Amino acid sequence: MGPQAVRFGILGCSSVARRRSIPALLAQPGAALAAVASRDPEKAKAIAAELGCAATGYDELLTRDDVDAVYLPLPTALHVPWGLKVLAAGKHLLLEKPSATSADGARQLVRAAADRGLVLRENFTFPHHAQHATVARLLAEGRLGQLRSFSGAFCFPPLPATDIRYDAALGGGSLLDAGVYPIRAAQLLLGDDLTVAGSSLRVDGRTGVDVAGHALLVSAAGVLADVKFGFEHTYGASYTLWGSTARLTVDRAFTPPATWQPVLRIEEQDHTEEHVLPAGDQWSAAIASFTTAVAAGHHAGHPAEAAGLRSMVRTMELVEDVMRAATRVAA
Structure with a gap:
């Protein structure tokens, strides 16, 4: 200390x-x-x-x-x-x-x-892990050509029945618990100026909470973004950026262990390369x-802090838009 x-x-x-x-x-x-x-x-x-x-x-x-x-x-x-x-x-x-x-x-x-x-x-x-800064740099350098789409997912297996994430009164549900991760990743890489084009939620009839969902967003620059989330799946936490000349995939994007060495996979028409990055403790x-x-x-009014807080509020605005737009189906 x-x-x-x-x-x-x-x-x-x-x-x-x-x-x-x-x-x-x-x-x-x-x-x-x-x-x-x-x-x-x-x-x-x-x-x-x-x-x-x-x-x-x-x-x-x-x-x-x-x-x-x-x-x-x-x-x-x-x-x-x-x-x-x-x-x-x-x-x-x-x-x-x-x-x-x-x-x-x-x-x-x-x-x-x-x-x-x-x-x-x-x-x-997760934004504090250096792998995402590397991704942002590659994007800015045009490594993928013109960015066309972002696809992110955070899903994991069912939780114990007593878990608070099945309690609607306590703010449960997969959108608030897991969906905010790929939404925030889209904000990080595409900007906060996203709009929700459509969404769907699988809702548990017993608890009333959403246990899975999918949303389609569009950035101000016209990049399409889709996010998937839920807790009725095998584990997965990744995102893919698809450009006009190459596609980049990040696995273990949101919860990598401190010893995990991230691998950025870049695929082109006739060429694939992998970038092994240093491990990092994001917590x-x-x-x-x-x-x-x-x-x-x-x-809170400091420029660096204010920018983060604007993104924080924008995440919740997007969550509300996903909820409003959602077609709900029974889980």
């Missing part, structure tokens, strides 16, 4: 926090873990003892003087109410994705962060980027 380390409180001891975010945070020289909060006091005490920090309740966490920033991995439907409380308490906020269940909720968070002069980040970690990179912004005195 360095002298200027950002002191974190964890609001909600979720699986993703325990498996991914907390280890990444503990490994960061620019970060320190001050306290963890859980609805279950005994759970908080056990985790705090394991991690060497304080155990608190949700509200108490927000009053602690030794907490500069809060990481919030609660269910999606709780992001806005608790996120607004975090920001009102004067704490920087690293919010697990997606930011909200609606575009209006995302806008509320942005306004609150801007009013208080705080850093607000949505914890999409660690995301935490490092957030702590660097806080330490530098950034806030």
Whole structure:
């Protein structure tokens, strides 16, 4: 822990926090873990003892003087109410994705962060992996010729019946949980100026949540984008960019292990090549980027932060458009 380390409180001891975010945070020289909060006091005490920090309740966490920033991995439907409380308490906020269940909720968070002069980040970690910057560079250099289409997918097998992603009241459903990944990848590579041309959702009659879906989008430059998502499939996380002279595919695009060496496959009419890239820990990179912004005195109105927040809000606008346009079929 360095002298200027950002002191974190964890609001909600979720699986993703325990498996991914907390280890990444503990490994960061620019970060320190001050306290963890859980609805279950005994759970908080056990985790705090394991991690060497304080155990608190949700509200108490927000009053602690030794907490500069809060990481919030609660269910999606709780992001806005608790996120607004975090920001009102004067704490920087690293919010697990997606930011909200609606575009209006995302806008509320942005306004609150801007009013208080705080850093607000949505914890999409995959854009922090260097493989996507390499893809963007190849696109800009014209390696694929004129880009014609983007196709992205994030799917995985069914979850336990008790999983919160089957609970509509908590913001469940595959669009909010998985579909936001290829949508955000399309934004990253094609720009935020996307429109939804059509969509379909498979809806579970028992839970009322979508368990799979497919959407067609179009960029301002006329590039066609299709995204697929769901949790009733074998695992897959990839995207393909198809240009006038070549096609590029990225596998393990969204959740590569820290030891994974990405392979970019480029196919032409009579030639195929593979670029093996260095491994990268996107979780660690995301935490490092957030702590660097806080330490530098950034806030929601800073140009770099504002651009990210515009994309965050735009993601939720596109999610709402997918929902409105959807033809729904029974799962």
